Amino acid sequence: MEGREITFNSVGSTCAGIHLRGEHSASEPRPCVVMAHGFSGTVGGGILGFGEGPAAAGFDVLLFDYRGFGRSAGTPRQLVSYRRQRADYRSAIHAAFRRLHLGMTHLREHCAEPVVGGRSGPE
Structure with a gap:
């Protein structure tokens, strides 16, 4: 699956990312999943494959490097800085809404807060 390269600002620095458009999704705006690698990984280090599943299910996906x-x-x-990376996630979520024009209204109607999850390890 090919994505479109994008950039966005986070605390004065430019973050690079890839936008995967949800496949077979007619809804506008589409829901969006924002993803980054673990504490020190990068988009080029294998996370792209994790974004392909949600995109195939109709979600837009924004993958980015801290x-x-x-x-x-x-x-x-x-x-590796927990505080810096949290700020980058906030900036990426805002970029998804502003630059990609995705799901802010949908999110406000269906979620009190954005849902952020993570996982480490092979399980």
Whole structure:
């Protein structure tokens, strides 16, 4: 599955991402899943495959690299920071709504807060 490269601002740095458009979805706006790799991974490090399932089910997917990782700008490079990465997630969610014109109304109608999940390990 091919995606469209996008960028967005996060706390003064440019984050790089890939937008996968939901397949077979006629709804407008479409719901969107925002994903990033674990603490130090990148989009180029294998997360693209995890985004293909939701996209095949009709969800748009925004995959992105944290500031200082992968194709995203920012220094210092490779700094694992829970606070910085949370801020990047917030910026990515806002970018999905603003730049991709996805699901803000739908989200407000069906969720009190955005749902964010994560998982580590092979299980």
